Amino acid sequence: MPAETTIDPATAFAGIPRSPGSAKSDPILVAEHINRHFGGLTAVDVEHLQVQRGVITALIGPNGAGKTTFFNVLTGFDRPDSGEWRFDGQSLKGMPAYRVARSGMVRTFQLTKALAKLTVLENMRLGATQQRGERLVNAMFRPRWRQQEKEITERAYGLLERFQLAGMANEFAGSLSGGQRKLLEMARALMVQPKLVMLDEPMAGVNPALKQSLLGHVRSLPDDGMTVLFVEHDMDVVRDISDWVVVMAEGRIISEGPPTSVMGDQRVIDAYLGAHHDAPLTVEEEEQVLREAEQIEAVRAEETRE
Amino acid sequence: MDWGPLFTNSLEAAIGPVAITYCLAAIGLNIHFGYTGLLNFGQAAFMAIGGYGLGAAVVTFGVPFVLALLIGFGGTAVLAVLLGLPTLRLRTDYLAITTLAAAEIIRQVLGSLTLEPWLGGKDGRQGFAATVRDLNPFSGPVDLGIVGFRPFDAWVILIGWLAIALSCLVVWLLMRSPWGRVLKGIREDEDAVRALGKNVYGYKMQALMLGGLFGCVAGFMMGVSRSSVVPDNFQTDLTFFAFCVLLLGGAARVFGPVVGAILLWGMLNVLGNFFGQATSGPNPIIPTWIMDSNQSSLVRFIVLGIALMLLMIYRPQGIFGDKRELAIHAR
Structure with missing residues (x-):
């Protein structure tokens, strides 16, 4: 990979509005109107997203926000109900997963798949x-x-x-240990010589010692001319290595921006903690939440069986 | 107890045409199940298409023997595509159910009344092995000291073992290659392989077809050694015995099916002879209130079943399996 393509994150994002769906100076991935329903549940409803080339973009959001489903759709492991997305100018709509990978967009999995x-x-x-x-x-x-x-x-x-x-x-x-498997999976993905590396929770289940070296590896990928888009729950990790953060909640993108500004965004805080997070839940509300969670689970199970 | 014949008979069975047939079928299953993880429960169908392709082409249509072999291969390839197109996208267990059903459908169709003028119905096709018989270099019985065979059997056994040797060579060459590596990757986790840019569906189809072709050769072997094919030869237990052979020898090992076939058919005969002798005569070794001579041939299957269970519990990787792989439980 040529090193001269390295992009300085500060200049790359200069003048980019910190609003959902903002246009980037040099987007490698552009997604439009992506919709994915599981039965009555809308898992992904992304109006517009651009991922800047040569930097590390984090995709965060509370549980069930649709991050992994969005990942699956983008990489051809799931089919959206509607939507268009282009990678490096090439439309990936309807393309099988293996051809997406060959075109230079390679993913890893939340649950490591070491062979x-x-x-x-x-x-x-x-x-x-x-x-x-x-x-x-x-x-x-x-x-x-x-x-x-x-x-x-x-x-x-x-x-x-x-x-x-x-x-x-x-x-x-x-x-191998769990952490070593994460390392192996990332290294294996690099064997494909990708342009865009999609990491689904690369730090999940990794011990703190190994986490540092894993972080170092992710951070070094843009130096080799690669772009990184990763899903993560650990806010310290996100703050540490990402140049830009995209926040999803309930299938939509609700905020975008550099890590520090995003984490202070009221919409993001509301999404993670609930808009009325200082008011206690009533018993009815709590039951409602549980019922919804069960429905989502049931629909998911149904979908995977198919 | 007369140990001489017991030993000789068993050895003859262990390397005989039946063992060869199952060995070839299991080599095909090894590619399907052992290397690619495809649970094909319809290997009998591939064998049936092979056997009938040969038998019907020669007897009904008077096609030259060699061309008939090609017809058998072609038919098997077509079957693999027809079977694979809808099922290879399914999960393993669904593939197993569909292939099992497909094998039964094919057997019923082959024996059907409608196709009787061409395929001979329940009686199948006979007498298509003349070409093989004519080429037989053995003019008299072949005596190898311990074991001896009639001339035609000896010739069939020789061809059979050459076919096995060639098959093993092909499997070994393929499985050390990057192509084989992709198959093994698919066995472990097909999504991971897909994520690395491999056309998993295409590889599964190739594996199904290739393993099916070995099944086809097994079908030829069965047909030629008996000089006949009948629908009842291709019942589902044929597939399951082939799986026994594979698991006994060790899946995903080149020589697994060979060792498995020799052991399974050797053991069946040892047990059959043993119980047969032990229950025969006016004063049998095993008292008649335990079993009589009519039951003895069935008892061998019970004992074999127990032996297989013990093997699966204490040595699940089979005789030839790699012990290192056993320590791994996580996926």
């Missing part, structure tokens, strides 16, 4: 794209893919060194 019975090194090699040996006609004949495999292996070791996993290269991925 347990493959070694760490094999996990990494799998990430490389355009492998000749992955075509059935070439697979049986090693000379046709040996050289490329060597190059891929070198690249994999380079990344493993950087993520401090080189010593584990020949261990099964299933024997």
Whole structure:
């Protein structure tokens, strides 16, 4: 990845209005009118969103705000009921997940998906794209893919060194700790050589010691010319590494801006704590909330079964 | 107890045409289930299309033997696509149900009255192995010291083991390649593989087709060794015995199906011979109030079932499995 494309966050966001859906100077991802319903529930209802190239953008919001669903829609793992979105000028609407990844937009998952019975090194090699040996006609004949495999292996070791996993290269991925799996998943995503890295809760379940190194890795991605969009709950993490924050609540984008300004935004505070968070809930209100939560769960379960 | 014949019979069964047939079927299932994680419960269908493709083409339509083999392969490939198109997007358990149903449908159709003029109904097709018989290099019985075979059996066994050797070579070459790596990745977590830009659906289709082709070869083997195909050969228990072979030997291992087939058919015969001898004669070793000679051939399946259960409990990776993989419970 060329380093000269590095963008200074301060200049990138100069003069950008701090309002939901604001236009960026150089957007890598543009989403419009994205709607996703689960039965009667509107999980995602995003009017307009632009993600600035070359910086780290955080997507935050209370539980059930639709962040992961939005992620799934953008990366082709879920289909929206309506909406258009373009990545680097190319429309991704209706594109299957694997082609989204090939176009340079690679995601990780909230629940890590380390391929347990493959070694760490094999996990990494799998990430490389355009492998000749992955075509059935070439697979049986090693000379046709040996050289490329060597190059891929070198690249994999380079990344493993950087993520401090080189010593584990020949261990099964299933024997790694939770934090190491997060590292592996991120390193594996980088094997795809993405332009945009989408991280779904990269810090969830990671111990504090490993968190620091993981943070360092995420922060270094823009230096290599990559753009990062990540979902996170941990506000310290968000404040620490993000250049721009997008806040979702109840499927909509309610606020945008630099971390410090967003966290003081009254709409964001209301979304997290409730508009009347100083008034105690009545018993009826509490039951209403519980009922709604159960309905959402039931609908979700229904959808996943399909 | 007469141990000589017991040993000889069992050894003959362990390397005989039946064991070969199941071994080839299990090699196909190994690609489906062992490497890709596709729970195909319809391997019998692929075998049936292979066997009938060969049998009907030769007997009904007078097609040359080699061309008939190609017809069998072609039919299997078509079946894989027809079966895969709607089902490969489904979750594993749904795939299992659909393939199981499809195999039964195909068996019923093959034996149906409507198709009787071409496929022979319940009697199937006979006498299409003449070409194989003519090429037989063995003029007399083949005696290998401990075991001996009639000339045609010996010839079929030789061809069968060559086919197994070639199949194992193909599987080994494929599974050490990046292509095999993608399949194993899909087995572990297909969404992760999708997120890395691999066309998971396409790979599953290739795996289904390739494993089906090995099933087809098993169908040829079955047909040629018996010189006949009948619908009842291709019942669902055929698939489940092939799964037994695979799990016994160890899934996702190149030689798993080979070891499994030898062991399963060897063991069945050891047990059958043992119980047969122990319950026969005027003064049997096992008293008649426990079992009589009529029951003895069934008892072997009970014992085998228990043995398989014990194996799955204490060595779930099979004989050949990798112990390191066992320590992993998390996904």
